[in-house]
Amino acid sequence: MILVIAARELRGLFLSPLAWTLLAMTQGLLAWIFLILIDEFRGLEGRLVGLDPMPGVTDLVIAPLLRVAAWALLLLTPLLTMRLFSEERRVGTLDLLLSAPVTPSEIVLGKYLGVLTFLLGTVALIALMPLSLAIGATLDFGKLGAGLLGLSLLAASFAAAGLYLSTLTAQPAVAATATFGLLLTFWIVDLAGAGQGAVSPIFNYLALPRHLDALLLGWVQSADVAYYLLFSAAFLGLAIRRLDNIRLQG
Amino acid sequence: MEESRSHDTARRKRTLVKNAALMTDEILVQVEGLTRSYGEVRVVDAVEFTLFRGQILGFLGPNGAGKSTTMRLVAGVLAPDSGRITINGVDLLDEPLRAKQSIGYLPEQPPLYRELTVDEQLSYSARLHGLSRAASRQAMARIKQRCGLAAVGRRLIGNLSKGYRQRVGIAQALLHDPPVIVLDEPTVGLDPIQLREIRDLIRELGQDHGVILSTHLLSEVQATCTHVQIMRDGRLVYAGALAELEQHQQSTSLRIGLQAPPPVALLRALPAVEQVEDLGQGRFRLHHIAAAAPTQAVLEQARMGGWELWELTPEHAGLESIFIELALEREVKR
Numbered sequence: 001m002i003l004v005i006a007a008r009e010l011r012g013l014f015l016s017p018l019a020w021t022l023l024a025m026t027q028g029l030l031a032w033i034f035l036i037l038i039d040e041f042r043g044l045e046g047r048l049v050g051l052d053p054m055p056g057v058t059d060l061v062i063a064p065l066l067r068v069a070a071w072a073l074l075l076l077t078p079l080l081t082m083r084l085f086s087e088e089r090r091v092g093t094l095d096l097l098l099s100a101p102v103t104p105s106e107i108v109l110g111k112y113l114g115v116l117t118f119l120l121g122t123v124a125l126i127a128l129m130p131l132s133l134a135i136g137a138t139l140d141f142g143k144l145g146a147g148l149l150g151l152s153l154l155a156a157s158f159a160a161a162g163l164y165l166s167t168l169t170a171q172p173a174v175a176a177t178a179t180f181g182l183l184l185t186f187w188i189v190d191l192a193g194a195g196q197g198a199v200s201p202i203f204n205y206l207a208l209p210r211h212l213d214a215l216l217l218g219w220v221q222s223a224d225v226a227y228y229l230l231f232s233a234a235f236l237g238l239a240i241r242r243l244d245n246i247r248l249q250g
Numbered sequence: 251m252e253e254s255r256s257h258d259t260a261r262r263k264r265t266l267v268k269n270a271a272l273m274t275d276e277i278l279v280q281v282e283g284l285t286r287s288y289g290e291v292r293v294v295d296a297v298e299f300t301l302f303r304g305q306i307l308g309f310l311g312p313n314g315a316g317k318s319t320t321m322r323l324v325a326g327v328l329a330p331d332s333g334r335i336t337i338n339g340v341d342l343l344d345e346p347l348r349a350k351q352s353i354g355y356l357p358e359q360p361p362l363y364r365e366l367t368v369d370e371q372l373s374y375s376a377r378l379h380g381l382s383r384a385a386s387r388q389a390m391a392r393i394k395q396r397c398g399l400a401a402v403g404r405r406l407i408g409n410l411s412k413g414y415r416q417r418v419g420i421a422q423a424l425l426h427d428p429p430v431i432v433l434d435e436p437t438v439g440l441d442p443i444q445l446r447e448i449r450d451l452i453r454e455l456g457q458d459h460g461v462i463l464s465t466h467l468l469s470e471v472q473a474t475c476t477h478v479q480i481m482r483d484g485r486l487v488y489a490g491a492l493a494e495l496e497q498h499q500q501s502t503s504l505r506i507g508l509q510a511p512p513p514v515a516l517l518r519a520l521p522a523v524e525q526v527e528d529l530g531q532g533r534f535r536l537h538h539i540a541a542a543a544p545t546q547a548v549l550e551q552a553r554m555g556g557w558e559l560w561e562l563t564p565e566h567a568g569l570e571s572i573f574i575e576l577a578l579e580r581e582v583k584r
Contacts, residue, residue, distance in 0.1 A: 004377040008363075015365040096361035096422070098327040100378040101350040248329045 001102050005110025006117065013080065013118050022079060026072045027125060033068050034129045037061045058140040062130040063216045066147045069126050070212055073119070073155050074183055080118065081162025082176035084111050085243075089170040094246075104243040108236055112163055119155040123148060143218035150215030153228035154208065158183055160235035167242040183208070276303040277339075278352075278430050278460035279324065284333035286319055293319045294330075295484040303429065306456035308475035308492075309464040316484040317464035318358055321434040324462065325355035338429050351380065354428040358435050360419025364408035368399060368418055371407055372425060379426035389425050397421040398447065413444040420448070424455070431455060433463040437470060449474050504536045505529075506548060507561030520544045520551065533561070 013019040041060050048054055088094040097107050127148050133139060161182055166175040190207035204210055208231075211224040279301035286294040294316045301307050309317045322328040324335060326342050326349065335342040338352040362371055369390065376386030394400045397417045407415060416439065423431055436452065437445050452474050455461055465471060471478050471492070480488040509532060517526045517534060522542045527535040538544055543564060552559040 001378070001380075004374065008366075008374050011370075012363065012365060091361075091364075092357060092359035093361040093363055095322075095325075095327050095355070095357040095359075096375065096378070099325045099350060099353065099355040099357075100375075101347040101380060102378065103347065247327065 001106045002110040002113060005097075005102070005107060006113035009084070009111050009114025010117055013115070018079065019118065022076050023122060023125070026069075026076055026122060029072060030065065030069055030126055030129065034061070034065055037064055038133075056140060057133055057137045058130075058143045061133070062139075062144055063147060065130065066126075066151055066216055067212075069123075069151055070154055070209065073122075073151070073158060074187065075180075076122070077119065077155065077158035078162050078176040078179035078183065080115055081159055081179060082166055082172040084115065084163050085167040085239075086169050086172045086175045089246075090172070098247060104240050104247075108163070108239045108243060112159060112236060115159050115163070116156060119159055120152060123151050123155060126151070140218065143216075146218045146220050147216045149220065150212045150224075153215075153225065154212055157208065157228050157231040157235075160232035160239075161186075164235040164239040164242065167239050167246070277301070278303055278337070279462065280334075280336040281324065282334045284320070284323060284330050284335065286323060286328065286330050293484050294323065297333075297481075297484075297486055299479060299486070299489065301430070301460045301462060303460050304457065305477050306452065306461040306463070306475045307477045307479060308471035309462065309479050309481055310468065310471050311466065311481035313466055315481040317466075317481055318434055319484075320481070321355075321432050321462070321464050322357070325353055325357075325432050326350050327355070327357070351426070352428050352430055354423035354426065354431045356419045356423045356431075356433045356436060358438075360415050360422075362407045362415060362418055362422075365406070367404050367406055368394075368410070369403045371418060372422060375422045376425045381426055386425070389427070393421045393424050396424070397451065412439045413441060416440060416444075416448070420451070429459055431459050431461045433461065435465055436463055437465070437467075502537060502539075503565045504538060504543060504545065504548065505561065505563045505565055506534050506536065506552075506559065508532045508534070508552065509558030509560060510556060512555055512557060516551075516555075520547050522547075535565070 038061055041057060044060070085094065088097070127144075130139070130144055158179075162175070162179040165178045165182065166172070168178070169175050186206065186208045188207070190204045190210055205227075211227045214221060214224055277300055279299075281297060281299050284294055284297040285292065297316075297320055299307065309320060311317050319328065323330050324337075324342075326335075326346055329343070335349075337349040340349040340352065342349040363374075366374070372390050372393070373386050376389055377383070381389060394403060397420055399414070399417055399421055402410065402414060407418060410418070416436065420433070420436060423433070433452070437448050440448060449470075452461060452463065456474075456476065463470075463474070475492055477491050478488070479486050511532050511534070514526050514528060514534075517523065517536060520536070522538045522544045523536050524539060525537040527537070529535055536544065536548070545562070545564070548562065549559070551557070
C-alpha cells in the first residue's frame with residue numbers, strides 16, 4: 001500500500017513542470033560551481049606538492065561541491081514537499097486516502113517514500129559530476145561515499161520536516177515558507193553556540209550542517225547518522241499524529 | 251419535461267417494485283446516536299438510521315443541515331464525537347480498515363488528481379482499496395462500461411467536463427465493489443441527460459447494494475430513493491419509506507376552473523368535498539376526503555349546470571409540502 005501511494009506521488013512530481021525545473025536549476029547551478037572549483041584546483045595544483053597530508057581533488061573539489069549541493073537542497077526541498085498534503089487538502093483528494101482502507105502511517109510513509117525517491121535521484125545526478133573526475137584523476141571513493149551518504153541523510157531530514165509542515169496548512173505556499181524558515185533555523189542554530197555558555201554544545205549538536213561536516217571529511221560516525229535518522233523519524237511521527245487529528249478535527 | 255418526468259416516475263415505480271422484491275433483511279449500515287460538533291456548533295445531533303441491502307436512502311435537507319457531515323462520518327473520513335457506526339457488521343471506529351473495505355464514498359468534491367488520466371486515477375484508487383493488479387484491470391473495464399467512461403480512459407481528468415468528472419468519481423467509488431455506497435450530492439452540476447443516466451445508474455446500484463445519498467433537491471429523492479430521511483439543524487426530523495409516504499400523500503384536493511361558476515354552497519354540496527377554497531377568477535380548490543375524489547360528480551354537475559369547466563387538476567401534496575413545512579418551521583423558530 002505504501003508503494004502504491006509512493007508511486008503516485010513520484011508520478012505526480014514528474015507530471016508537474018515544477019520538479020523538472022527544480023532539477024534543471026540545481027544541475028545547472030552546481031555544474032557552474034563544479035567548473036569554478038576545478039579551475040581553482042588546477043591553479044593550486046603545483047603548490048600542493050610536499051604538503052602532508054597532501055590534499056587531493058576529493059578534498060578541494062568534491063567536498064566543497066557537496067557543501068554547495070546541501071544549500072541547493074535546502075532551497076529545493078520546501079518546494080517539493082509543500083504540496084504533499086496541503087494540495088490534497090485544498091483540492092479535496094485527501095478524502096480518497098482517508099476513506100480508503102489504509103492507515104495514517106501508510107499514507108505518510110508512502111508520500112515520504114515518493115518524495116525521498118525523487119531527492120535521492122537528485123543526489124545521484126549530483127554525484128555524476130564528481131564521478132566524471134574519475135576519468136582523469138584518482139578519487140578517494142571512501143570520502144566520496146561518505147559525502148554522498150551525508151547529502152542523502154540531509155535530504156531525508158529536509159523532506160520529513162517539509163512533509164510535516166505541509167500537513168498543517170491547506171496553502172502550499174505557506175507550507176513552503178514555513179519549511180524554509182524551519183530548515184534555515186536548524187541550519188544556523190549553531191551561531192548561538194559560538195559563545196561560551198553552557199548551552200552551546202546543545203545548539204551545536206542541533207545544527208543540521210555540523211553533522212554533515214564530519215561526513216564530508218569522510219568520517220562516518222553513528223552519532224551523526226543517528227541524528228539525521230532521529231530528525232526524520234520525529235517529523236514523520238508528528239505528521240502521522242497530525243493526520244489522525246485531521247480526522248478528529250475535520 | 252412533463253413527459254420525461256412521468257417517464258421517470260414510471261421507471262422508478264418499476265425498479266421500486268423490483269427493489270422491494272430483492273430487499274433482504276441484511277443490515278448494511280447501522281448508525282446509533284451519531285453526534286459531531288465543530289467547536290461550539292453541533293452539526294450532527296443524535297442521528298440514527300439503518301440501511302438494508304436493496305435500499306436507497308436519501309438524506310434531504312436545506313443547505314447546512316448536516317448532510318455532508320453525516321456522509322463524511324459514515325465514510326470514516328471524519329471521526330464522530332460520540333455514537334456507533336457499524337458497516338456490514340464491522341464497527342467503523344474499532345476496525346476502520348476492515349469497515350472501510352465495504353464502503354465506496356463519493357465526496358461532494360470528487361477526489362480526483364487533475365494531472366492523471368482517467369485510467370491512472372481509477373487504477374490508483376483500485377490498488378488503494380487492496381485490489382491486485384489483475385483484479386483492478388478487470389474491475390476497471392467493468393466499471394468504465396457501466397459508467398460510460400470507456401471512451402475517455404486516456405484523457406486527462408483536468409480536461410474533462412464536470413459531468414464526466416462526476417462519473418469518474420462515482421466509478422471510483424464502485425471499483426472495489428463495496429456493499430455500501432455513500433454519495434454526497436452525486437448529481438450536482440449535471441445536465442438533464444447526464445442527470446437521467448446517473449439516476450438510472452444509482453437505481454440500478456440500489457438493487458444489489460445499499461446506497462446512501464444526500465441532496466437538497468426533492469426531485470432527486472423522488473426520482474431515485476426508496477427511503478428518505480429529512481434533516482434539519484443536524485437532527486433527523488422525518489424518516490420513512492418513500493412509497494409509504496406517497497400513499498399517505500395521495501391527492502386530497504382538486505383544482506377546478508369554471509367559466510360560469512355556481513354559488514360556492516353548490517360546490518360544497520358535492521359528494522366527499524369537505525372544504526372549498528375560492529382562488530378567484532373562477533378557480534376553486536376542492537378539499538376532499540382521501541379515499542374518494544369527487545371527479546365524476548364535478549364533471550357531471552358542470553355539464554348539467556352549464557359551469558363551463560376548463561380546468562380539472564388533482565393536486566398532489568407530496569414530499570414537497572412536508573419539506574417546506576419543516577423548512578418553514580425553522581424560519582418561525584428563528
